[in-house]
Amino acid sequence: MTLDPGSAAIIQLAWARRLGLDDDAFGAALTSGERIVRADDSVQTVEFVRLFGSSALVGPQWVIDAAAGITDQEMAQHVTLLTLTRSHGGYGLGAAALFFADDLPLRQPSEELTVSHGNAEAIELEGLCPPDDVNEVGLSDLENRYTIIHEVEGRRVPVACGAYTEWEGLLGQLGVLVDPEWRRRGLGSLAASIAAHEALVAGLTVQWRAEVSNTGAVALARKLGLAAGGIQTSVHLG
Numbered sequence: 001m002t003l004d005p006g007s008a009a010i011i012q013l014a015w016a017r018r019l020g021l022d023d024d025a026f027g028a029a030l031t032s033g034e035r036i037v038r039a040d041d042s043v044q045t046v047e048f049v050r051l052f053g054s055s056a057l058v059g060p061q062w063v064i065d066a067a068a069g070i071t072d073q074e075m076a077q078h079v080t081l082l083t084l085t086r087s088h089g090g091y092g093l094g095a096a097a098l099f100f101a102d103d104l105p106l107r108q109p110s111e112e113l114t115v116s117h118g119n120a121e122a123i124e125l126e127g128l129c130p131p132d133d134v135n136e137v138g139l140s141d142l143e144n145r146y147t148i149i150h151e152v153e154g155r156r157v158p159v160a161c162g163a164y165t166e167w168e169g170l171l172g173q174l175g176v177l178v179d180p181e182w183r184r185r186g187l188g189s190l191a192a193s194i195a196a197h198e199a200l201v202a203g204l205t206v207q208w209r210a211e212v213s214n215t216g217a218v219a220l221a222r223k224l225g226l227a228a229g230g231i232q233t234s235v236h237l238g
Contacts, residue, residue, distance in 0.1 A: 003100055003101070003102055003227050003229070007100070009027065010205055011051060011100055012025075012051055013026075013170060014168040014171045014205075015049055015056075018167060019047065019049065020058065021038055021056060025056065029054040030053055030054045035056065035057060038057075040060065043060065044236060045059075045235070046059035046063050046081060046090070047059070047232065047233070048232070050230045050231050051229060051230040055075070057075065075233065076095065077233070078092055078094060085235050085237060088237050090235040090236065092235055093234035093236055094211050094213075095211070095212045095233045096209040096212065096231065096232045097210050097212050097228065098207065098208075098228070098230040098231060099208040099209075099210065099228055100205060100226060101205070101224070101225060101226045101227060102206070103200070104200065104206070107189065107190055107193040114149040114151075115149070115194060116147045117145065121145075121149065122158070122163070125147060125158040125160070125161050125177055125179060126139060126140075126177065128181075129180065136211065137177045139175060141165060143166075144163060144164050144165065144195070144198060145163040145195075146162050147160070148160045148161070148190065148194075159178065159182040159187055160176070160178040160187040160188060160191040162192045162196070163176075163195050164196070164198065164204075171204055171205050171206070172198075172205065174196055174199070174208045175195075176188050178191070188220055189220055189223050192220060193224060208221045
């Protein structure tokens with residue numbers, strides 16, 4: 001699906017505020033063709049974000065200086081930021097593809113579902129999943145959770161959870177976690193669809209961040225009908 005031009009402007013506004021930039025920074029950068037930079041020697045995380053043709057770099061002045069002659073295409077490569085920051089103990093937080101939606105088709109489940117909004121079920125689900133998956137999704141940081149419950153031998157078992165949190169009152173940042181034993185049954189896309197529609201109903205534009213190496217997360221974003229909009233690359237300074 002394609003995004004409404006107004007939605008792209010909303011996404012850029014949210015990210016501008018998230019990165020401590022002027023509200024119109026991304027729009028102005030598209031006109032000037034220049035990269036937005038914000039030097040802040042107190043930050044512990046260096047971030048490069050490219051959105052709809054405009055890019056921004058936030059970090060200490062020495063990073064801004066070192067990146068001056070490097071193209072946006074190179075900056076979007078995680079190894080570039082790692083190389084620039086290695087002497088300052090930089091370690092990788094990865095590169096994430098950014099997907100968005102301002103409208104989505106409604107996915108109808110093939111059977112009647114029980115969906116819980118409680119924290120206990122989401123926490124129980126995390127205990128059933130590999131720690132790497134739990135850390136990447138970060139359900140505990142996503143306030144609005146929708147956990148799909150199945151009856152298994154008379155027990156209520158959480159099998160998948162779609163969740164979102166508000167970014168700057170404008171975006172609904174999505175996350176999905178599925179019990180490994182219940183994967184490849186369409187539950188991840190169903191849980192994501194439930195959370196995404198709740199975010200849309202709340203007046204938010206949906207955002208999905210997928211590690212570029214996580215082919216499953218990227219495929220799920222496309223399956224849901226989200227539109228690719230950019231990339232975020234981050235390193236933490238030691």
